[in-house]
Structures are given as C-alpha cells and as structure tokens.
Amino acid sequence: MTPNGIAQRLRLREDQIFLVLTILIAVISGLSAVLFTLAIQATKNSLFGLSPSAIRLIVTPTLVSLLTGYLLAKFFPEARGSGVPQTEAAFHLEEGRIRPIVPFGKFLTGVLCVGSGHSMGREGPSVQIGAGLASAIGQWFSLSPSRVQNLVPVGAAAALSAAFNTPVAAVIFALEEIIGDMNAALIGSTVLASVTAVIVERSILGDEVLFRVPAYQLVHPAELLAYAALGVIGGLISLVFSKGLLQLRQRFLSLPSSTAIFQPAIGGLIVGIILVFVPQVMSVGYEYVDQALNGGMLLQTMLVLCIVKLVATMISYASGNAGGIFAPSLYLGAMAGGAAGMLVHQFAPFPTAAPGAYALVGMGTLFAGIIRAPMTSVIMIFELTQDYQILVPLMIANMLSFVISRRFQPKPVYHALLEQNHIYIPDADTRLSKRAWRAKNIMTRDVSFIPDATSVQEAWRAFEETKSSVLLVGDWNQLVGIVTRKAVEQAMSSGRETDSVATLTTSDFEYLHGDQPLDVALERFGHNPGVVPVLSRTGHRKVEGVITLDTILKFIQKKRASAM
Amino acid sequence: MTCAHCTDKVVFRIIQRELVLLIVLGGLTVPLFFFTRSIAATNRAMNVEVAHTWYGRAQEQLKEGHTTLAIDFLRKAATNDHDNPQYTLALASALATANYTEEARQSLLRLRMSAPESGEINLSLARLAAKGGMMDEAVRYYHNALYGVWPTDQISTLRTSVRTELVGFLLSSGDTSRALSELLILSSDIPDNDQAHIQVGRSFLAAGDSQHALEQFKRALQLNSKSKEAYEGAGRASFALTDYATARRYLDAAIAGGDKTQATEDLLQTSRFVLSRDPLIPRLATSERVRRLEENLSFVSDQLDSCIGKKETDQSSLAVLVPLRQETARSIEEEFTPPKLREDAERFRIGMNLVYRIETAVNELCKEPSDLDRALVLIARKHGIVDQ
Numbered sequence: 001m002t003p004n005g006i007a008q009r010l011r012l013r014e015d016q017i018f019l020v021l022t023i024l025i026a027v028i029s030g031l032s033a034v035l036f037t038l039a040i041q042a043t044k045n046s047l048f049g050l051s052p053s054a055i056r057l058i059v060t061p062t063l064v065s066l067l068t069g070y071l072l073a074k075f076f077p078e079a080r081g082s083g084v085p086q087t088e089a090a091f092h093l094e095e096g097r098i099r100p101i102v103p104f105g106k107f108l109t110g111v112l113c114v115g116s117g118h119s120m121g122r123e124g125p126s127v128q129i130g131a132g133l134a135s136a137i138g139q140w141f142s143l144s145p146s147r148v149q150n151l152v153p154v155g156a157a158a159a160l161s162a163a164f165n166t167p168v169a170a171v172i173f174a175l176e177e178i179i180g181d182m183n184a185a186l187i188g189s190t191v192l193a194s195v196t197a198v199i200v201e202r203s204i205l206g207d208e209v210l211f212r213v214p215a216y217q218l219v220h221p222a223e224l225l226a227y228a229a230l231g232v233i234g235g236l237i238s239l240v241f242s243k244g245l246l247q248l249r250q251r252f253l254s255l256p257s258s259t260a261i262f263q264p265a266i267g268g269l270i271v272g273i274i275l276v277f278v279p280q281v282m283s284v285g286y287e288y289v290d291q292a293l294n295g296g297m298l299l300q301t302m303l304v305l306c307i308v309k310l311v312a313t314m315i316s317y318a319s320g321n322a323g324g325i326f327a328p329s330l331y332l333g334a335m336a337g338g339a340a341g342m343l344v345h346q347f348a349p350f351p352t353a354a355p356g357a358y359a360l361v362g363m364g365t366l367f368a369g370i371i372r373a374p375m376t377s378v379i380m381i382f383e384l385t386q387d388y389q390i391l392v393p394l395m396i397a398n399m400l401s402f403v404i405s406r407r408f409q410p411k412p413v414y415h416a417l418l419e420q421n422h423i424y425i426p427d428a429d430t431r432l433s434k435r436a437w438r439a440k441n442i443m444t445r446d447v448s449f450i451p452d453a454t455s456v457q458e459a460w461r462a463f464e465e466t467k468s469s470v471l472l473v474g475d476w477n478q479l480v481g482i483v484t485r486k487a488v489e490q491a492m493s494s495g496r497e498t499d500s501v502a503t504l505t506t507s508d509f510e511y512l513h514g515d516q517p518l519d520v521a522l523e524r525f526g527h528n529p530g531v532v533p534v535l536s537r538t539g540h541r542k543v544e545g546v547i548t549l550d551t552i553l554k555f556i557q558k559k560r561a562s563a564m
Numbered sequence: 565m566t567c568a569h570c571t572d573k574v575v576f577r578i579i580q581r582e583l584v585l586l587i588v589l590g591g592l593t594v595p596l597f598f599f600t601r602s603i604a605a606t607n608r609a610m611n612v613e614v615a616h617t618w619y620g621r622a623q624e625q626l627k628e629g630h631t632t633l634a635i636d637f638l639r640k641a642a643t644n645d646h647d648n649p650q651y652t653l654a655l656a657s658a659l660a661t662a663n664y665t666e667e668a669r670q671s672l673l674r675l676r677m678s679a680p681e682s683g684e685i686n687l688s689l690a691r692l693a694a695k696g697g698m699m700d701e702a703v704r705y706y707h708n709a710l711y712g713v714w715p716t717d718q719i720s721t722l723r724t725s726v727r728t729e730l731v732g733f734l735l736s737s738g739d740t741s742r743a744l745s746e747l748l749i750l751s752s753d754i755p756d757n758d759q760a761h762i763q764v765g766r767s768f769l770a771a772g773d774s775q776h777a778l779e780q781f782k783r784a785l786q787l788n789s790k791s792k793e794a795y796e797g798a799g800r801a802s803f804a805l806t807d808y809a810t811a812r813r814y815l816d817a818a819i820a821g822g823d824k825t826q827a828t829e830d831l832l833q834t835s836r837f838v839l840s841r842d843p844l845i846p847r848l849a850t851s852e853r854v855r856r857l858e859e860n861l862s863f864v865s866d867q868l869d870s871c872i873g874k875k876e877t878d879q880s881s882l883a884v885l886v887p888l889r890q891e892t893a894r895s896i897e898e899e900f901t902p903p904k905l906r907e908d909a910e911r912f913r914i915g916m917n918l919v920y921r922i923e924t925a926v927n928e929l930c931k932e933p934s935d936l937d938r939a940l941v942l943i944a945r946k947h948g949i950v951d952q
Contacts, residue, residue, distance in 0.1 A: 041611075
C-alpha cells in the first residue's frame, strides 16, 4: 500500500470515527449538562436551606466565592465567566484545542458560584463543559486538528440542548455564535448531537419544562406597535447591561493582579447583601421568569427585579465568578417585557394580550440585544411556545433590539469580554474570506527587534545594518511599539544620541492578525511606513511576524511560480 | 520501496487503538448515564420532600388568612414537585382568592392538558370562570367536572356537591331555567336524608319552583319530623303557592320547633293577616266580609293620610296620592256602605282593588311595607284583582 493509500484509508476511518464520536460526545455532554443542573440545585439547597437567614445569605456567597476565587486564579483561569466566549476563542484561534482540565474546573467552579447564589446562568458554563469534553475526547483520539475543531460546536450544541431543552435553538446557537457561520458544513453533526443530547436529558429528567409558557395570542394588529416599543426598550436595556458589565469588569481587571483571588469574594459579598433585600435575583431564577410569564407579578415587582437583577449579574460576572449571562438575559427580558405588557394592557386604546405574552417576547428581545444571536433568540422563543403567531412580533422586537444594541455597542459583549483579556476573535468578514490571501501566509518571521532601553545611537546602527525604514521595539512576546528611521535620524542630528529609543517609539501603530486578508494588509500600509507587524489574537502584542512590501512581492511571485 | 505488510500493520494498529478507545469511551458512558439517573432520582426525591414541607407551611398560612405568603410557599411547592397536581390546584385556588385570576387559569389549563377528565381540575376551572362571570365557560367546566373522574368511594357525594354548586351559580347568575333543569336531575341523585332534601328544596324555592320545593320539604319532614328547617321551608313553599293556611301551619311548627328568626315570624304574621283580612274567601258570612273590607279600607285610608302628611311639599307624590284619597273618601261614603256591599258582591273585589292601589302607592312613596301591607297586596294578587 502506498502512503497516499494509507492516508486515504485513515481519512475514511476518521469520518466513521467522527460520526460515532459525535453520538458519544452528545451523550456525554448531555449528561454533563444534566449533572451540572442537578449539582447546582443540590448545592443551592444545601447551602441555603429552605428559609436562609440574612447572615447566611451574605456569608455563603462571600465564603464560597473566596474558594472559587482561589480555584479560578490558581488552576482554572479559563473557567471564569460564561464559557461561551472561551469556547468561541478555542474554536477560532486554537483549532478547537481546550485543556482537558477546563471542563472539570468549569463544572466545579460553576456549581459553586451559581449554587452559592450568584446571579448567573448555567447555560454558558454547560456550553464550555460540553465543548471542553468534546475537544478533550478529540485530542485523546488523536484526531486531525480540523476534526478536533469540528467537535467543539458538536459538544456545545449537545450541552446547550440538554441544559435548555430546546434542541433546534441549540443547533442555531452553535452555528450562529460558536462557529459564526449559519451555512457551516457542521450542521449535520450539530443536529445529530443536539437531538441525541435532548433524548438523553428527557430520558433522565422526563418531560419537565423550564417554563410554563402561556398560550400566545396577537389580540389586535396595533399590538405590533407595542412590540416594536418593547424592542426599543429591550435594545436600551441590553445596551445598559453590556456597557455596564464591560466597564465594571474593566475596573476589576485594572485592580492589582494580586487581588484576583479575592475579587470574586467582593462580588459575593455585594450580591449577598442584595439577596437579603431581593432574594428573587438569586442564582438562575427561572421560577420567577415562569411567574412573570404567567401574570403572577405586579408591575412594581417586575421593574424592581429587572433593575436589581441587572446590577447583581453585572457584579457577579465582573468580579470574576464562573457563570453565564444567557439566563440573566432571559430573566431581564421577562421582567422588562412583563412590565411593558402591564403598561400596554392598562393604557393601550386597543385590546391587548396578557402581560405574559410580552414577557415572552421580552425574553427573546433581551437575548437578541445582549447575546447578539437574533436567529437563536427567535427560534428559542418559538420552540418554547410552539406557536407561529409569535414569530412576527418576536422578529420585530428582536430586530429592533439587535439593531439598537449593535449601533451603540458595535462589539458583541462576548467578543468585548474576550478583548478585555487581549483575545481578538476574527470578525465575520475575516472568517468568511476563504479565498483571500492571509497575512500568516505572506508574513516573514525574519524580524529585527531592538529593546526599548536601546540608545538612539545604537538604534541608528541597527537601521544601518538592516537597511530597514522601521524597527520593532520590544521582543516576540511583547511588542512595545515601532520606531522609524526618520525619527532616529532627526534625534541624531539634534544631538540626542544617548537618549533612549523609547522616547521616539510610537505605540499607536497599525497591525494585522494572521487570518486577515491581503487587502487589509495593503490598506494598513497607508498608516505604517514600510512594515506592518502581525500579532497573535490570543496574546497581548505577541508578535507572529511582519509584512513588508518586499514580503508581499515575494509571496505573489511564489504563487505565480507554483501556478505555472 | 514500500513494505505492504508493514503499512497494513501500521493501519491495523491505529484502527485497533481507536477501537479500544471507543470501547473505553462507550464503557464510561453507560455507568455515567446510570450515575446521572440515580442522582436525578435522589434529587427528585429531595425536591418532593422540600415541596411537601412548603405545602405544609402554605396550608398553615392559608389557615391564618395570609394568602400572599401562602401563594409564595405554594409556588415553591409546585416548582419543586411539578408532578403533584395537588400543589398546583392549591396554588390556583390561592391565586384565585388573591385575584391573580389569569395565572390561576393558566396553571389549571396546563394541569388539565395532562388530565382533561379530572373532576377536581375542571371544578377549579369552573369556579374560576364563575368568579370571572364567564357563564358559558363556567357551565361547561361544571359539566366536565360532573362527568369527570372522582375518587371512587366519594363519587356520588362529590357529584351531588358539584351539581349543587352549579345550581347555586346558575341561580346567582339569574339563569333559573337552566338551574331548574339541573335541580330536577339533582333531586333524583341526592342521598335520602333530610338535610339533602332541605338544601334542594331551598334551591327549588330560589328557582321559583315552589311545588317541587314543597315536595322536597315534605320528604325531609317524613325523614325528620322535628326539622325546623324543613317546616320553615315547607311554610315558605306553601306561602309561595298562596296556600296561606298550610303555610301558617308549617311556620307555626317551625317557630314551635325553635326557629326564632325574624323572617319566619314576619312570614307567619303575613300569613295570618292574609287569612284574617281576606274578604273574598269562599264560605264566609257576608257580615264578616263587610267587616273585613271596612277594616282594610280604614287601614289603607289611615296609611294614605299619613303618607300625604309626609309628602305635603312633594307635588309629584301628591299628584298621585290626593286623587286616591278623594276616591277613597267618596267610595267609602257612597260605594262601600254595608247595604250596597250586600247588594252587589262584586263591590268587594272593587274595594280590594282600591286597597291594592293605595298600598302600592303608599309603599312606593312613603315607607317599607309592614306585614299587614304585604298581606293586603297578597290578598289582591291571590284573587287576581290587581289590574282592575
């Protein structure tokens, strides 16, 4: 047998293995999501009992967060927060590789954080656990990098399907949010995984529903205007939540790194105090969403819960605990929608549906505005109601919320959270420009660095040796900035030979990531004279190479030669 | 050169490793599945226990009248144990009491989806619809409850109770014809004891079917000859059937049996007045007829004078009352003298018609009618002389 024959046989073999693994991973991810849910519930019951005292409400989240803070800082730094952005980053930037310890760490810290009353959700962590297990299994089987990468959305879809009991929405979420491409070739395996996981979940938990969803009815066509108004309100709340969360998290991140262990406990203390006054915002809180959906809450109660939940979630998340914002966004939506529905019901000059209908649409609206997955939100609410009538109002409200949120906060919250950790997910254009020539293929790693302590005279010598017009200041792991020949020449002529080159270095320069296409590189040459550094998406100013006009010419010549 | 045997061996080893890994993974998945199931079962048992505790607490709060707190506890009970309809039913009932009607209805409708034939759920929905004034929906759910599933040992009692409730609802909604249909069925279904017959008899009375009511009370008296309620009911039924003599007998017995209510005493007094002041009773001596009519005319004449005295500034009232007084004065003097009455028996009817008209006007304009006032009106009605 020739080497090509062996490769072909193994490739065929890998296809079959992938199919079997998809089913096995779906079962395991589904089980992990069910276990995660049960563990959170059991932890919450044992930590708080039936009627916790005020002291217990304050002390429990504080002490538990102290423990999780230590675990997260020392062992599982990737397990902080939701887990969805980390999964996206692993899929796009690490070829789907996730450390096998991460799903276990996420399980443990997620159970502790959400179970100790933090106002966070369980779906995001479930996604990371499912995706992490899928990646670990793929690596265990020594699958090719592309196969390991493909298993990540499979695990994520399966876990979400089991955690939220909406298999179709889980598939759409995996495509829309994790892969970022609704036309992805992985649709078959994600559907298979999602269906398998939901079967597993129902075989264990039965047909229990998350919410008792009321029958939906569009009573009067003019109600569409009310739903449009709800979309605008939802967009604004999404905006407040996203911006508030990012700003608060940035504040926590700017604290000295030695405080990282204690930051979750600070969040725990504040949330504990909030719980004394408003215990309804504790943990996931789906029972209160259910109550709002069924018209069991007063207008004032819903308004208070909407505001307090928003604040509590921001604090829980920004302080570095492990838990998601999927469930809080639904909670906020139900409260805002229910309150809006009550006002419409009272003051509209036309007949209207019950406030529960607005709470339902509100859930989708906030999800679209915060998570920025409008298709998932529509399908998810449709799947919960199984009623076609809801589609038009839902789409109107969701789109308005999505547009408003995107207009004033262009970066989706998951991506913005990653960027606070110096991880940059490629945008849709970059991901989808498959035919374009990418920077990583064009760049050279033949890069000259000078340390920032270098004197102007030594820098001048380096320019003379390299004949370059720009030099990079710093090293491979930390690019400080760039210095131009012209700036050094001027400093020399003005007698500043002994000055540090740092005084001439500009840190405000254009750069590229490896997956960005050639046209972007050419565009950025307009800002940087002669050289554009190529930086890693996963490290702050970590250099992968540089692109010069010379490297571009050489690349084109090489392409031509290979085409001939 | 490639060694074919060697490459096959490499491929075989890779495949063998993958197979082993798959078997290991599959082997891990099965116990994980059963482990998760056992955890879920433990969790479920714990939730059921927690739900039971919350339910107990809710019942205590309900007993103390703290409905809002009870609702909160019942919500927790229902959340922890979705499968127990008792919690949802109790929650729906508490919600309805606290006027969270829509949520109560939604909860019950969902519960009904899993047990559409449940008598208890349909009854709760019926009560909710009745509370919301949704007549047709309420009747539909009451009927579903009537023909629904109930615990076998209490089925008859519970169905009777539901139909009694339905009758009560129909009567309070003013739908007497449907109430009567239900009552006729109910009267054949009830247990043969005095209390059941008394209850049905009262419902017949409320529906305006005094004859059936009297039958029920009579049966109750057969079963318990000392029942003051049955005597009182029979008295009322007889009174409604204008059999005032029988009514007086039953009402006397009721009071003698211990019924000291004002209503019963008033009814008895009215019956006595009807019997003692009716000049048109057959087989009555003419002199007695004359005496009764004169007595009645004298009474209403005094009533009329007193009423005019009260309304002397009210011109619209006087426009009605003054002509009546003139007519009365003239009639007493000219028409209703004893000789003239002896000559023409029809004058007694004309006289009672005048009495009726005066009573109607005075009762409308001046005062609440007394037992005697009511009795005089009833005498006129009994003899069909009200429209003359």
